Amino acid sequence: MSTTPAKPKLATVWLDGCSGCHMSLLDLDERLLILAEKVEVVYSPAVDPKEFPEGVDITLIEGAVSSEEDRHKAQLIRARSRLVVSLGDCAVTANVPGMRNYFEKDELFQRAYVENADAPAAGEARRARLPVLGVPALCPRATPVHEVIPVDLFVPGCPPSAEAIWLVLTELLAGRMPQVAELTRFGA
Amino acid sequence: MKAEEMLNLAEKARQDLDHFQHHIHVCTESGCQSSQSQAVLASLTAEVNRRGWQDRVWVKGVGCMGLCCEGPLVKCDDRLYQRVRPQDAADLVASLEAEPVERLHCDTEQPFFTRQKLVVRENAGKIDPESLLDCLAHGAYQGLLRVLTEMTPAAVIQEITASGLRGRGGAGFPTGLKWSTVAKAGGAAKYVICNGDEGDPGAFMDRSVMEGDPHRVLEGMAIAAYAVGADHGVIYVRAEYPLAVKRLNKAINQARRHELLGLNIFGTHFQFNVELRLGAGAFVCGEETALIASVEGRRGLPRPRPPYPANEGLYGAPTLINNVETFANVPAIIQRGAAWFAGIGTAKSKGTKVFALTGRVRNTGLIEVPMGMSLREIIYDLAGGIPEGKAFKAVQTGGPSGGCIPAEHLDIPVDYESLTRLGSIMGSGGMIVMDETSNMVDVARFFMEFCMTESCGKCVPCRVGTWQLHGILDRISRGQGKSGDLNQLQELCAMVKQTSLCGLGQSAPNPVLSTLRYFEKEYRALLEKAPAAGAAPANSAKTVALEVAP
Amino acid sequence: MKAVSATAASLTLNIDGQDLSCRAGETILEVARENGIAIPTLCWLEGLSLWGGCRLCLVEIAGSPKLHAACATVCTEGLHVTTNSPRLTHYRRMIVEMLLSERNHVCSVCVSNGHCELQSLAQKLGVDHVSLPYRFPKLTVDNSHDLFRMDHNRCILCTRCVRVCAEVEGAHTKDVKGRGILAAIIQDLDQPWGDSKTCTNCGKCVNICPTGALTHRGTAVGEMVKKQEFLPYLTLMRGCGK
Numbered sequence: 010m011s012t013t014p015a016k017p018k019l020a021t022v023w024l025d026g027c028s029g030c031h032m033s034l035l036d037l038d039e040r041l042l043i044l045a046e047k048v049e050v051v052y053s054p055a056v057d058p059k060e061f062p063e064g065v066d067i068t069l070i071e072g073a074v075s076s077e078e079d080r081h082k083a084q085l086i087r088a089r090s091r092l093v094v095s096l097g098d099c100a101v102t103a104n105v106p107g108m109r110n111y112f113e114k115d116e117l118f119q120r121a122y123v124e125n126a127d128a129p130a131a132g133e134a135r136r137a138r139l140p141v142l143g144v145p146a147l148c149p150r151a152t153p154v155h156e157v158i159p160v161d162l163f164v165p166g167c168p169p170s171a172e173a174i175w176l177v178l179t180e181l182l183a184g185r186m187p188q189v190a191e192l193t194r195f196g197a
Numbered sequence: 198m199k200a201e202e203m204l205n206l207a208e209k210a211r212q213d214l215d216h217f218q219h220h221i222h223v224c225t226e227s228g229c230q231s232s233q234s235q236a237v238l239a240s241l242t243a244e245v246n247r248r249g250w251q252d253r254v255w256v257k258g259v260g261c262m263g264l265c266c267e268g269p270l271v272k273c274d275d276r277l278y279q280r281v282r283p284q285d286a287a288d289l290v291a292s293l294e295a296e297p298v299e300r301l302h303c304d305t306e307q308p309f310f311t312r313q314k315l316v317v318r319e320n321a322g323k324i325d326p327e328s329l330l331d332c333l334a335h336g337a338y339q340g341l342l343r344v345l346t347e348m349t350p351a352a353v354i355q356e357i358t359a360s361g362l363r364g365r366g367g368a369g370f371p372t373g374l375k376w377s378t379v380a381k382a383g384g385a386a387k388y389v390i391c392n393g394d395e396g397d398p399g400a401f402m403d404r405s406v407m408e409g410d411p412h413r414v415l416e417g418m419a420i421a422a423y424a425v426g427a428d429h430g431v432i433y434v435r436a437e438y439p440l441a442v443k444r445l446n447k448a449i450n451q452a453r454r455h456e457l458l459g460l461n462i463f464g465t466h467f468q469f470n471v472e473l474r475l476g477a478g479a480f481v482c483g484e485e486t487a488l489i490a491s492v493e494g495r496r497g498l499p500r501p502r503p504p505y506p507a508n509e510g511l512y513g514a515p516t517l518i519n520n521v522e523t524f525a526n527v528p529a530i531i532q533r534g535a536a537w538f539a540g541i542g543t544a545k546s547k548g549t550k551v552f553a554l555t556g557r558v559r560n561t562g563l564i565e566v567p568m569g570m571s572l573r574e575i576i577y578d579l580a581g582g583i584p585e586g587k588a589f590k591a592v593q594t595g596g597p598s599g600g601c602i603p604a605e606h607l608d609i610p611v612d613y614e615s616l617t618r619l620g621s622i623m624g625s626g627g628m629i630v631m632d633e634t635s636n637m638v639d640v641a642r643f644f645m646e647f648c649m650t651e652s653c654g655k656c657v658p659c660r661v662g663t664w665q666l667h668g669i670l671d672r673i674s675r676g677q678g679k680s681g682d683l684n685q686l687q688e689l690c691a692m693v694k695q696t697s698l699c700g701l702g703q704s705a706p707n708p709v710l711s712t713l714r715y716f717e718k719e720y721r722a723l724l725e726k727a728p729a730a731g732a733a734p735a736n737s738a739k740t741v742a743l744e745v746a747p
Numbered sequence: 748m749k750a751v752s753a754t755a756a757s758l759t760l761n762i763d764g765q766d767l768s769c770r771a772g773e774t775i776l777e778v779a780r781e782n783g784i785a786i787p788t789l790c791w792l793e794g795l796s797l798w799g800g801c802r803l804c805l806v807e808i809a810g811s812p813k814l815h816a817a818c819a820t821v822c823t824e825g826l827h828v829t830t831n832s833p834r835l836t837h838y839r840r841m842i843v844e845m846l847l848s849e850r851n852h853v854c855s856v857c858v859s860n861g862h863c864e865l866q867s868l869a870q871k872l873g874v875d876h877v878s879l880p881y882r883f884p885k886l887t888v889d890n891s892h893d894l895f896r897m898d899h900n901r902c903i904l905c906t907r908c909v910r911v912c913a914e915v916e917g918a919h920t921k922d923v924k925g926r927g928i929l930a931a932i933i934q935d936l937d938q939p940w941g942d943s944k945t946c947t948n949c950g951k952c953v954n955i956c957p958t959g960a961l962t963h964r965g966t967a968v969g970e971m972v973k974k975q976e977f978l979p980y981l982t983l984m985r986g987c988g989k
């Protein structure tokens with residue numbers, strides 16, 4: 010009797026980002042099929058499981074850490090993953106989500122939910138209000154992932170190209186640390 | 198003026214002094230002035246006049262007598278009085294011919310006074326710095342006279358070299374070597390600059406020399422100018438020293454009027470003029486190239502060296518730049534000889550050093566001691582130890598460029614090399630003593646904040662590095678440090694030290710490195726207080742989802 | 748820049764193992780460049796006065812414990828220079844990280860994305876993240892000039908603009924205010940650029956700025972407005988056809 014050796018487990022996570030890095034991942038196109046043969050995708054916006062599983066080999070994180078939920082997730086991911094990869098500028102530098110950091114949180118809420126609210130229609134109550142229930146608390150600042158948890162590999166780019174992502178995955182699966190500087194950079 | 202004229206004036210001034218039976222000296226330097234010594238001087242003068250003793254008692258304002266914490270200090274003949282108030286005048290004047298006033302007694306037999314060795318400050322407390330005649334009576338400009346009439350420039354440089362004098366501005370560069378470099382540099386115009394910027398927190402040695410004996414500084418500069426072939430001098434003083442500015446201005450004017458500055462000094466072909474330039478209080482303007490830029494009317498920014506000012510300085514001309522105290526040593530060396538000077542101090546650090554004692558010691562103020570005296574002697578004997586029965590913890594020397602020295606090293610001799618070996622520096626002479634209640638991380642944070650705000654911003658490692666270092670120190674001292682912080686501190690310190698453009702950045706990490714070296718425990722204790730990294734925050738996303746209501 | 752006469756004495760030195768000769772008065776940087784040896788720089792620019800502030804060009808000289816700025820060090824006979832070592836690379840990376848942490852560099856939305864010396868230097872040196880905390884300062888954009896824009900978020904204070912303006916254009920419109928981390932480029936007496944009476948609109952500063960701090964107006968995505976009224980006759984023609 011022979012058992013097929015277990016495939017490495019891959020997870021991808023979407024924190025405070027625009028999903029562009031995941032789009033770039035999907036840009037692997039037909040190489041996705043090769044990937045599917047080599048790894049088991051155990052958690053991702055593209056698959057069903059809702060709970061981040063134990064024993065993940067590689068986790069790609071897209072997005073900055075902006076809310077308490079992000080922070081909690083990041084810590085959970087770190088505890089349950091062997092290799093954590095910051096994928097894309099938001100995860101690596103806080104990038105666009107970090108542009109709110111020049112303002113105090115209160116200023117930000119005022120601007121987003123009060124000043125920018127639609128004017129009430131005639132006879133309608135004022136629309137402007139701050140979200141209260143069911144939304145995770147916003148951190149004072151959006152931060153790169155590595156300010157919250159240790160990160161093993163950084164892949165800058167907005168988004169990193171499919172080529173860069175392919176290099177990262179194939180090299181990691183081959184047991185090597187990929188050199189991504191040739192293929193991507195901040196803002197690429 | 199001619200040599201004889203000066204000698205005659207000096208002689209006459211001495212006779213005038215002897216004419217008085219009693220002398221009352223009131224310290225009128227910044228320290229004592231801030232505790233109303235001007236009013237004390239006025240009421241003593243009034244009391245003398247009231248008694249009609251004007252012809253028998255000479256009341257005058259003098260330079261700092263050292264024990265600033267007990268000021269205002271007043272000397273009546275040989276008796277020293279402390280904490281004198283204007284209403285004490287009657288008793289003090291009466292005591293000139295009676296018993297001393299016990300309640301104001303200041304013990305001049307205590308080690309604070311007896312263990313000092315006065316060279317730079319030999320006239321402090323004796324002369325009225327605003328009176329040229331009084332200065333002449335005490336030997337001012339006799340060194341210059343000797344140099345101009347008996348010595349060649351080369352012989353002067355030889356004398357300074359042989360004395361072993363080293364720069365008192367911080368780095369301890371051999372003064373004779375510097376002078377001979379400038380002397381050798383080609384060029385028609387050369388300059389001499391006196392660095393009186395004194396920007397270190399807690400330092401006031403140079404201020405005291407400029408306020409207490411300004412002619413000595415001028416004389417030292419003139420001798421240097423003769424030696425290196427310069428005919429123009431600049432004194433750069435921070436504008437925060439108004440009294441020093443006033444007295445230097447007065448001294449320059451007096452010297453000019455009496456032709457001790459100007460053309461044909463003492464009838465020789467030597468000419469020398471001095472002007473005063475005020476700095477706007479930037480620490481970095483004490484750095485020589487930044488200082489020169491500031492004198493030239495540009496932003497006070499350092500530039501890469503070489504070329505050193507000795508070759509390309511003020512307006513591109515060879516420039517000798519020395520510290521106030523360095524110049525103030527020169528007249529004494531010329532008058533008493535290199536061998537005498539070299540006989541004071543240690544093998545490599547000659548002469549005396551003035552220190553400003555501050556912090557947690559009984560006696561705060563100014564002292565001048567021979568190089569090589571141990572820190573223990575300075576702190577426990579001269580400074581009288583730590584008050585309120587507290588334990589000594591560390592002494593900070595060298596200001597923001599220096600470091601903290603712990604109790605186990607108190608027995609080292611104070612000289613350039615020993616202090617450097619311990620991770621500190623001699624610096625300009627600030628000495629801040631800390632007791633057991635001081636937190637050393639706070640101390641490091643304080644100095645880093647100083648360097649951060651005083652960084653000129655020209656080079657990246659200092660501009661951003663000091664900000665980053667301050668951020669780490671600040672969060673550690675607030676109990677919010679992270680686990681990798683100590684490593685990051687070390688790494689940043691090494692980088693800022695090695696890559697910064699000027700001495701400010703290159704030495705800014707010293708207070709951090711020395712506290713890490715001797716007091717790492719305190720850093721660790723604060724780090725242990727910090728919330729453990731990696732632990733889930735109290736309000737995790739699943740449970741709390743609230744923001745302020747509208 | 749030092750004037751080097753053609754007859755100046757020549758010297759020999761060794762850079763990265765190559766025996767080279769140069770004229771007296773040349774800097775290590777000049778000699779390295781002439782011989783195809785790359786030393787990273789940001790503040791140095793040929794034709795402008797020496798600044799020596801970015802510290803990227805630091806090199807090692809045998810026998811000296813210190814590091815020396817190649818742009819500011821004049822060659823002497825027999826120098827043994829190393830322009831690349833693990834220590835130098837480490838420090839250069841830290842300098843780039845410091846610059847990226849100091850102000851707000853959001854390359855993805857920066858007008859200079861892809862044409863920026865800081866960005867490409869980061870890539871060349873392998874800076875794939877910034878290990879220091881970001882400062883996230885709140886900075887302004889000076890939009891007052893008709894032709895140009897100053898975005899303080901992207902400025903690295905290399906002062907190339909200040910020097911080119913004073914030394915080449917002769918206007919000295921720009922300078923630096925403040926100290927340390929608060930230093931900033933100003934126009935005249937800290938006036939809006941558009942109000943400057945001394946700016947000659949020459950654009951030299953814009954073209955030598957290494958980053959996205961100084962740019963031509965109209966180059967940001969949001970400014971890419973089409974001006975259809977530019978061709979009024981189209982509507983006229985359409986009117987005719989009716």
Ligand SMILES: Cc1cc2nc3c(=O)[nH]c(=O)nc-3n(C[C@H](O)[C@H](O)[C@H](O)COP(=O)(O)O)c2cc1C
Nearest residue numbers: 364365366392395396483484485519520523700701
């Ligand atoms: C940041 C910085 C501040 C300095 N401040 C002073 C100062 O206030 N007074 C001074 O005499 N030297 C100061 N120096 C040292 C001067 O650059 C210079 O070395 C000194 O004036 C030379 O004089 P000396 O040879 O007599 O010591 C400073 C150096 C640095 C790097």
Ligand code: SF4
Nearest residue numbers: 653655656659699702
């Ligand atoms: S080390 Fe600091 S003070 Fe010196 S040039 Fe650099 S930024 Fe200016």
Ligand code: SF4
Nearest residue numbers: 852853854857863959
């Ligand atoms: S200036 Fe350069 S490094 Fe800065 S955001 Fe723009 S592209 Fe990026």
Ligand code: SF4
Nearest residue numbers: 902903905906908956
């Ligand atoms: S605006 Fe550009 S050229 Fe000027 S200092 Fe800033 S980065 Fe340098």
Ligand code: FES
Nearest residue numbers: 791799801802818
């Ligand atoms: S290029 Fe030499 S310091 Fe900037």
